[in-house]
Amino acid sequence: MEQNNGPWPGPKGLIPVTSGRSEDANLINRHYLDSILVEMRILDSVEPDLTTEIFGKEFASPIVMPAFSHLNKVGKNGRKPMRENAWAAKKTGMMNWIGMETDGTYKEISEVGVPTIRNIKPFSDHNIIYKQIEFSKQHDIFALGMDICHVPGKNGKYDIVDGIPLGPVTVADLKSYVQAAGDVPFVAKGVLSVQDALKAKEAGVKGIVISHHHGRLAFATPPLMMLPAIKKALAGSGITIFVDCGIETGYDAYKALALGADAVSVGRAILRPLLDEATPGVMRQIKKMNEQLSEMMMYTNISDTKSFDSSVLHFQ
Template sequence: MNLIDVRKNAREKMKGVCAICRECNGVWCRGMVPGMGGAGDGSTMQRNYDKLKDIRIMMKSLHSAKNPKTKYNFLGEVLSSPMMIAPITGLNYNAGGSIKEEDYIDDIINGSIECGTIAMIGDGGNPDFYRWGIEALKKIGGKGVAIIKPRGNSEIIKRIRMAEDVGALAVGVDIDGAGLLVMASMGQPVGPKSIDELKELVDSTDLPFIVKGILSVEEAQIAMEAGVAGIIVSNHGGRVLNGTISSVETLTEIKKVVGDRMVVIADGGVREGVDIIKFLALGADCVLVGRPIIWGSVGGRREGVKLTLETLKNQLYQSMILTGVNNLEEINEKMIFRG
């Protein structure tokens, strides 16, 4: 099995919901929510792709970085590279029935471990989605992160306890899901959180707490004040608010303010290894990968997920050689070219 075969197989199975375009830029699938596209006319998803593509990296080949180190320490867990699988649920309807939710969860949990990294499990309108993710984490000793929708705090804390019971590495809330109408339609209302509500969640557990869906310095500072261990700079893949900015447009400013006081994770359009370099150069400590993982799971199940991650890691390694960096710490903003 190779990546071409995996994506060809996924394209056939996802016909009508995802064309797995040569350029996954959100044009073909715009407005397809549920589905694989961006909200409204898809401009936010398209902006994620375009703004990341506009960033260029300075190539260098006169140096001694012949065997760069890609390992990354995430909250004490050493990963083979600075990438993890994003928390995605609802594959039974978003992927056009091409894969069962339970199968997708099994694929990402085990495929990521086999590649030396971890997955974030998600939450959804169907409570079974989160439960299945927790059960999958239990089988691997909790090596993963549980991300919960912004429900009422009492409901979130119940789910935090489930994550604690299986030994998850961290828990968190994807606050950018606050406006998801599909949650309300399924009797699972969600909404924004005040700083006091966020502090209550952080204080409810000894696990590191992560907030996903930060796009401004102001909210990064609020998260820091609440005592979170990390933030994910993200606009939910362009699937919740049409017309907003991309993560790469605000990432550097956020990192300069929070420094090393929190882990800064980012997502939004990672399609190849050089994209990881771009995000790290802009200030991220690590990245999340979403849509390519879905293609891997649908087209090749666990092996397809592993192959996708290994391909990205190998591309990252090659990109580090061709930019002259020996390790992740040497990746910085000076490598970025804008023009």
């Protein structure tokens, strides 16, 4: 599907964006998602199978948990959101994911027994990175990842998170983290260009997340806009392609999968149910999204998650 590299018309005309705030990047992303229309191919359609294989393990759906961070700070009534989220993933057969958390919090989550990817920040002190990789490997980690996009801060210098300085990520650095992970798959999160996708491939990653990290980059291109070109560039590499940012419904997830994603990470759509209702709220929301995804697959004659076809999509 040919992509428009210039200003694109959203559902209500050109979108005025002037501030470069994260809200604007997310607005652009929302309009881009809504500008993708779907044709109907109903004859011979059957109820689809959502089963999806990720890194050699079978999951109930291509929709996966997001890399939430710091949520255990708002735990109440003895129920910690990160652990509640992990239980929801386990009970629904989903792959779990966590962002920046301490080793102690990761250990609590690992005890739930759900396959989990742990994201590590690009700390300027590489010893912290290697220690977290080793600790994770000792506690049944499913895969490891790094927010390669979380390098600059808003002051134009390397960011500082929870008082810990971050630093640059070179291809050589990324390769060393992949090697430290050993047999554990390593994922580069925050890829938004063919250039970075090819560099991540050079470093030996097993997966990438096409993402602008909920609008960290001012005027960021929507991940789905970049997805087809990145998919083409990585063809034959065996690299698993995840997509996140603004996936709010199973309909959104369908569009990402039709454009070439192997799996889709959902964040904001489950954040409020998680904080308000814990595990049951997340399970209800995931059930709804899987139903929406299945509905769209039936309408477009897609019988399983290996059969998506981008020709069903049209851009306004």
